[in-house]
Amino acid sequence: MKKLATIFTAACVLTAGFSMTAAAADYPQRPVTVVVPWGAGGGSDIIARALAKPLEKELGKPVIITNKPGGSGTVGTSYVAHARPDGYTVGLINNTGLIHQIHYGGLDYTKADLDPLALFLRVPVFLVVNSESPIKNVDDYIKAAKEKNGSLTLGVAAVGGGTHLPIEMFFKAAGIKVQPMPSKSGGSGVITSLVGNHIDSAVLHPSEVYGQYKAGALRIIGVLDEKRLETYPDVPTFKEQGFNVTGQVWRSFVVPKGTPKEVKDILVKALENATKDATYLETLAKLGDMPTWMGPTDFAKYLDEDDAKLLDIIKSLNLYNKNVK
Amino acid sequence: MESPDTFGYVLAVFRPECLWSIFVGVFGGTVIGALPGLTATMGVALLIPLTFGMDPILGLNMLIGIFIGGIYGGCISSILVKTPGTPASAATVLDGYPLAQKGQAMKALGMATLASGIGGLFSCVVLAFMAPMLASVALKFGPAEYFSLAAFGLAIIASLSSDILKGILVGCFGMLLSTIGSDPIGGVLRFTFGATGFADGVAFIPALIGLFAISEVMVQIERIFEKNEVAIKLSGSIPNLKEMASCWKTLLRGSIIGTFVGIVPGTGSGTASWISYSEAKRNSKHPERFGTGELEGVAATESANNAVCGGALVPLLALGIPGDSVTAVLVGGLMIQGLAPGPMLFAERPDVIIGIFTGSFVANIFMIIIGLAGVGMFAQVLKIPKRTLIMAIVMFCVLGSYAINMNVTDLYTMLVFGVVGYFLQKYNFSLAAVCIALILGPMAEENLRLAYIANRGDLTVFLTRPISALFVFLTVFSLCWPIYREWKTGKKIPQ
Numbered sequence A: 001m002k003k004l005a006t007i008f009t010a011a012c013v014l015t016a017g018f019s020m021t022a023a024a025a026d027y028p029q030r031p032v033t034v035v036v037p038w039g040a041g042g043g044s045d046i047i048a049r050a051l052a053k054p055l056e057k058e059l060g061k062p063v064i065i066t067n068k069p070g071g072s073g074t075v076g077t078s079y080v081a082h083a084r085p086d087g088y089t090v091g092l093i094n095n096t097g098l099i100h101q102i103h104y105g106g107l108d109y110t111k112a113d114l115d116p117l118a119l120f121l122r123v124p125v126f127l128v129v130n131s132e133s134p135i136k137n138v139d140d141y142i143k144a145a146k147e148k149n150g151s152l153t154l155g156v157a158a159v160g161g162g163t164h165l166p167i168e169m170f171f172k173a174a175g176i177k178v179q180p181m182p183s184k185s186g187g188s189g190v191i192t193s194l195v196g197n198h199i200d201s202a203v204l205h206p207s208e209v210y211g212q213y214k215a216g217a218l219r220i221i222g223v224l225d226e227k228r229l230e231t232y233p234d235v236p237t238f239k240e241q242g243f244n245v246t247g248q249v250w251r252s253f254v255v256p257k258g259t260p261k262e263v264k265d266i267l268v269k270a271l272e273n274a275t276k277d278a279t280y281l282e283t284l285a286k287l288g289d290m291p292t293w294m295g296p297t298d299f300a301k302y303l304d305e306d307d308a309k310l311l312d313i314i315k316s317l318n319l320y321n322k323n324v325k
Numbered sequence B: 001m002e003s004p005d006t007f008g009y010v011l012a013v014f015r016p017e018c019l020w021s022i023f024v025g026v027f028g029g030t031v032i033g034a035l036p037g038l039t040a041t042m043g044v045a046l047l048i049p050l051t052f053g054m055d056p057i058l059g060l061n062m063l064i065g066i067f068i069g070g071i072y073g074g075c076i077s078s079i080l081v082k083t084p085g086t087p088a089s090a091a092t093v094l095d096g097y098p099l100a101q102k103g104q105a106m107k108a109l110g111m112a113t114l115a116s117g118i119g120g121l122f123s124c125v126v127l128a129f130m131a132p133m134l135a136s137v138a139l140k141f142g143p144a145e146y147f148s149l150a151a152f153g154l155a156i157i158a159s160l161s162s163d164i165l166k167g168i169l170v171g172c173f174g175m176l177l178s179t180i181g182s183d184p185i186g187g188v189l190r191f192t193f194g195a196t197g198f199a200d201g202v203a204f205i206p207a208l209i210g211l212f213a214i215s216e217v218m219v220q221i222e223r224i225f226e227k228n229e230v231a232i233k234l235s236g237s238i239p240n241l242k243e244m245a246s247c248w249k250t251l252l253r254g255s256i257i258g259t260f261v262g263i264v265p266g267t268g269s270g271t272a273s274w275i276s277y278s279e280a281k282r283n284s285k286h287p288e289r290f291g292t293g294e295l296e297g298v299a300a301t302e303s304a305n306n307a308v309c310g311g312a313l314v315p316l317l318a319l320g321i322p323g324d325s326v327t328a329v330l331v332g333g334l335m336i337q338g339l340a341p342g343p344m345l346f347a348e349r350p351d352v353i354i355g356i357f358t359g360s361f362v363a364n365i366f367m368i369i370i371g372l373a374g375v376g377m378f379a380q381v382l383k384i385p386k387r388t389l390i391m392a393i394v395m396f397c398v399l400g401s402y403a404i405n406m407n408v409t410d411l412y413t414m415l416v417f418g419v420v421g422y423f424l425q426k427y428n429f430s431l432a433a434v435c436i437a438l439i440l441g442p443m444a445e446e447n448l449r450l451a452y453i454a455n456r457g458d459l460t461v462f463l464t465r466p467i468s469a470l471f472v473f474l475t476v477f478s479l480c481w482p483i484y485r486e487w488k489t490g491k492k493i494p495q
Helices: A002-025 A043-059 A071-081 A095-104 A138-148 A164-174 A186-195 A206-214 A261-274 A278-287 A296-316 B006-013 B016-034 B040-051 B056-081 B093-101 B105-139 B143-160 B164-177 B204-225 B241-246 B248-263 B269-283 B295-319 B325-336 B343-348 B350-383 B386-405 B408-426 B431-454 B466-489
Strands: A032-036 A063-067 A089-094 A114-123 A126-130 A153-156 A179-182 A201-204 A218-223 A249-256 A290-294
Touching: A032 A043, A032 A071, A043 A063, A043 A089, A043 A261, A043 A278, A043 B040, A043 B325, A071 A089, A071 A095, A071 A114, A071 A249, A089 A095, A089 A114, A095 A249, A095 A296, A114 A261, A114 A296, A126 A138, A126 A186, A126 A206, A138 A164, A138 A218, A153 A164, A153 A186, A164 A201, A164 A296, A179 B431, A186 A201, A186 A206, A186 B105, A186 B295, A206 A218, A206 B343, A249 A261, A278 A290, A278 B325, A290 A296, B006 B016, B006 B056, B006 B350, B016 B040, B016 B056, B016 B350, B040 B056, B040 B325, B056 B093, B056 B105, B056 B295, B056 B325, B056 B350, B093 B105, B093 B295, B105 B241, B105 B248, B105 B295, B105 B350, B143 B164, B143 B269, B143 B431, B143 B466, B164 B431, B204 B386, B204 B408, B204 B431, B241 B248, B248 B269, B248 B295, B269 B295, B269 B431, B269 B466, B295 B325, B295 B343, B295 B350, B343 B350, B386 B408, B408 B431
Parallel strands: A032 A063, A032 A089, A153 A179, A153 A201
Antiparallel strands: A089 A249, A114 A249, A114 A290, A126 A201, A126 A218
């Protein structure tokens, strides 16, 4: 009996060894799972599902989308960080899971537990007011904030979230204080409050404001981007209005730390080609998201830069958790 | 809507391929709804990629079919096995399950189907004829209004508890549980004890499944060991015209409550069915029968939760603002079709708007047909021997609780709530109170604090804003009404 157990164990070890080498050589052998740390039907999820088809074509194996929502993207990110590093678990993670939440503490992973593959998408951020508001541009906004002495309200999907931090960089630069008003229902809750005049201003993504903006219910004060957006040519950047502040939510692909280099190379190549798919790009355009591409090296560098930039603002907002390991 | 093309747009829905996709949607939705843990939200979200390449009328109507079927389907498992398939039908457990245990499953299921249909059709009529007018109501709700609405909902706990003190105690217990997870204002984690899985708080659906289904399984196992099994004899049929007619007030009230709650963003079918249930009980001539298998209780909850569907589509289509979690997902479905939901959609794409109005009508008719055809079949579940049935229920509960977020923490949540629910039942505490507190606790907390921040600590805002004041008045009224009635009739109301 004991002998049998030994043979069995040896067999298991051997198989495991084989599958390790096999994984690197002719990856992929079985379906690849893409973990989306947000609920089905959300922005990340729609992107993932639109990308699944072209990615399947590239990899030659089925791509399975798994939603692991919760904790502002941290539940799913933690899952990826602890998954087996064999290339069969890929995370579609945005900056809140890779940067923001880590500094707020209480998590069981850090940035170092994940290997960056590619940054492939940027979601611009707008500062928006109700069209009945007397605020017409950045200068008006600063004046109004100073007059109200900290009580000018700003709708945000979540305090310390992906839209909130970039705009706080502007507030810091302008030397103003604004009262954030979060909403449990995220962006859709914020826009309801803004159109209903329950808040003075809000930070929102293009897909969230599109319908109401077209109907003339909202005025966009500025976009936190380098250049004006193609779909919103009339909206000036903050830079044009005298404040060199940019920031956006970005989405990226990561794998667990320790994934073999050959596997990562195959994945990066497949992702690069898949993100050029015409149907996928059409979906992006409809959502108002902007395609972009940064490979592993550029992305790793950018991640550190963005982290430093955001950490600065997180500390000044007193959101930084000193107990972070 | 007087466009000469209106008729053509309506007819476009009656193409065979369109009717077929609505039928598939409703049927699939009903199955998804009946399985615990699989909700209408999930069904719609998972099928959105399928509609990428579809004609917008076909694709969107299929999604709306899933929505309507999903909310309805939840009542089937609520009535038969005390497992709410979706949060919308948790209140249906109260009277639906006792009815089924008395052998009246056909009657309960029939009433649930017809009430869902009536509520759904009522809200569709409102949607088609008054959407742009009513949509503005959605914008009137700020933090003050939401808090007062939540307070009104929480007051229901009093009317549902046989012992007021126990009701308040268990309600507070539920509210405390709802504070687990990230703080709604600052995002700081509270009471998670370092478990990432609790970052979003106690997962509501696994908690619900534990509270109702797992605790009931324990009760049944106890009976088996005590050799105290009760065999159910199926009798009766779907409700006749007279029985339906006797409930007309409740059905109408439920439909109105559901439509209204649906229009207010951020609430949902769970809230609507509890409010409707409590109103039906308060207005009933024999409130003591509620909770023991009163057909009117089923009529109240099911008419309300399906009326939410049409109601939630009002702000979605007219303003681009989702009324509940399902319509929030539907926004994605619309965007993918290149249709930005919002005020301009009515002017730019009347074909889509009218197509959706007509489609939701047709979906409700299909729901009634599928429901009535299936009633006899569904009821057969009760013929399965208890021991086998219990195992199947536990299996579905575990699968469903995991499927909702793919999070193992949720399974522990389900188990713990099962044990808690068992003891609460044993000592006569109301499970409904915990459920209501879990739904409305977070809404009350978030909005109380937001109102406080926005008004710099001035709390008179709850009385100076008219809609908020109305709900404050209704809250006080609903709390005082039983006392008044007791005093007037000179006798104690048996609860």
